[in-house]
Amino acid sequence: MSSLDDSADIVIPVAGSPGIAMRVSRGRSPGPTLTILGGVHGDEFEGQLAAALIAETLGPQIERGELRVIPRANPIAAASQTRHTPDDDKNLARCFPGSPDGTTTERIARALTESAVEGSDVLIDLHSAGRALKMPLMIGYDAADAHRCAPLAAAFGVPIIWEHDVIGPGRSISTAADRGIAALYVECSGGGTVRREELEALVGGVRRVAVALGMVDGEVVDGAAPRTIRGGDGNLDASITCSGAGIAVLFVDVAQEVAAGATLAEIRGADGQLRESLTAPFASLVMAVRRDAPVVQGDFIAMLAPLHGAGPQ
Ligand SMILES: [Zn+2]
Structure with a gap:
């Protein structure tokens, strides 16, 4: 709790599995609901740590609206530090919106959809390239939602913006988009490491989005003229x-x-x-x-x- 906000640590129940920890921070006045996911993939440490820092630092400063932060969206994959859930070898980023009576990963997806994604105005899913790959620091979204997502991506302020022709099904952001939520994802270098400048970019990027949404007071800063690329689906399974x-x-x-x-x-x-x-x-x-x-x-x-x-x- 802080003097400004009303924060609560919630555990989202998942049938037959450990629950998912979520920090909810509410401002004193009405406003948008911004939801941050980290750790959809358990071998991506940047987003998990950035989300935890966002909950600690940005949460208490929320003046308007609601900030929902889930640092470890897949707690089982995070515990095993693997991309997939060991129980069923499924990729959570292909299982949304999930199923209440599916496999472990499908039940996790369902719980996240119902308790975190639904009711959001903006969703940002923090990823990185994981242990196996390397990616540049970037933010992406579906071109169909460019009118809402492009200003938020610019506010996030990373060097590359990727506006996709199509986002495949099963992602948190495709499920969010289906529900009328402005949905974006972030990537960075991965490799099983966390680089300070990328961590700061993720934490600072979410803060700049919160400022742009009017949830916290601050100066809306134009990012460093990011480069926008258009086309392609960004599907690592089709490369x-x-x-x-x-x-x-x-x-x-x-x-x-x-x-x-x-x-x-x-x-x-x-x-x-x-x-x-x-x-x-x-x-x-x-x-x-x-x-x-x-x-x-x-x-x-x-x-x-x-x-x-x-x-x-
Ligand atoms: Zn990922």
């Missing part, structure tokens, strides 16, 4: 993959522009022989690359965002 085993040699890094036909990676055998060369099918911004060099058939190599019609803004 550039290799066709055989070997050692991946990366030619590119995240946030790098590549021309159509540019080499993204080579796959070489242990003898050094070139087995495969992977190239960009269109002019792109590199939005994710793998971290581990050893690959087997079908492994993720890179994810691209199309650049055509979307140069530097």
